[in-house]
Amino acid sequence: MSKTYSICLLPGDGIGPEIIAEGTKVLDALGKKYDTEFIYEEALIGGIAIDETGSALPPETLEAAHKSDAVLLAAVGGPKWDTTDPEKPRPEQGLLGIRKELGLYANLRPIKIFKPLADASSLKPEVIEGVDMMIVRELTGGLYFGERGREYDKEGCGTNGAAGQRAFDTLEYSEYEVERIVRHAFETARKRSKKVHSIDKANVLESSRMWREIAHRVAKDYPDVEIVDQLVDNTAMQLVNHPAQFDVVVTENMFGDILSDEASMLTGSLGMLASASLGDGTALYEPSHGSAPDIAGQGIANPLAQVLSVEMMLRYSFDMDEAADDISRAIEEVLNEGWRTGDIANESTPRDNIVGTAKMGDLIVEKL
DSSP states (O other), X not given: OOEEEEEEEEEESTTHHHHHHHHHHHHHHXXXXXXXXXXXXXXXXXXXXXXXXXXXXXXXXXXXXXXXSEEEEEEOOOGGGOOOOTTSOOHHHHHHHHXXXXXXXXXXXXXXXXXXXXXXXXXXHHHHTTOXXXXXXXXXXXXXXXXXXXXXXXXXXXXXXXXXXXXEEOOOOOHHHHHHHHHHHHHHHHTTTSEEEEEEOTTTOHHHHHHHHHHHHHHTTOTXXXXXXXXXXXXXXXXXXXXXXXXXXXXXXXXXXXXXXXXXXXXXXXXGOEEEEESSSOOEEEESXXXXXXXXXSSOOOOHHHHHHHHHHHHHTSOOHHHHHHHHHHHHHHHHTTOBOGGGOOTTSOGGGXXXXXXXXXXXXHHO
């Protein structure tokens, strides 16, 4: 083989092992086509890691991730590990932790309408026509990583002035954190339609006022790119009212978490959306959906978001744009032929065209 890449595989929980198997199936097929070898090392993360090691992110997983060329993750979490006890580990800590430890501060979530699935959206076809946006979310700052705590038996915090609990989470950002994510968004916009919506809550939050100041300072270095300031609540409304107005959307961690999930439903299914987390270390690629424990082990999960995360990995980590384009084309062809997993099927989908996880992967490989 002329090229060799090492990939840290993190199947995680729920449907994770099923869908990541289809991702590697596609990678292996492309490896043969492009004289490239992909070497996999599987590691634990999330709930299964808690069960086996007591930690959602064992040291061995971080070691495997650091020495790989890319990390491919499937999904973490499930009701088995749900807890409100701040002393107990939670699966999501594994995901937040690996992003932090790898220095992955930029999350890219492409939101694009696949024409064969336009009728799967809850919005009218004329509203979602032309939707093709990239949400750039800051990943390692804000509420999710700020100081937090809980106090008990604090006077005045209970009902009718009695003693009770008090909890707090701190939303904080440093200047460099804002500048680097905004700059990433402008660089991305230069390769697209040269328009950036910078999302904040500057009418209320001091952190947002700093965000806006820095965004406009960075914008001066990109005179060819238009910047639009927009409040987060207005953005939430505009995403369902006129989503085609957006090209690149950049925002802080929690706002980005919420808005990207809202935007994902423009396509009709989270099962069609991938994401890339980039930064100073090894990049991480994953579907945008969760672990779907209710259907785990049934072989009916939609693997397309996982396969699309492979597409992003080929594009951003391995500079294999032609192979990435092959995946996009193959998925489009499979959908055009009417093949569907249950989550993207509708009442008009022929029963024989509704396929399981492995069959959908096989259909994509046939088109590569």
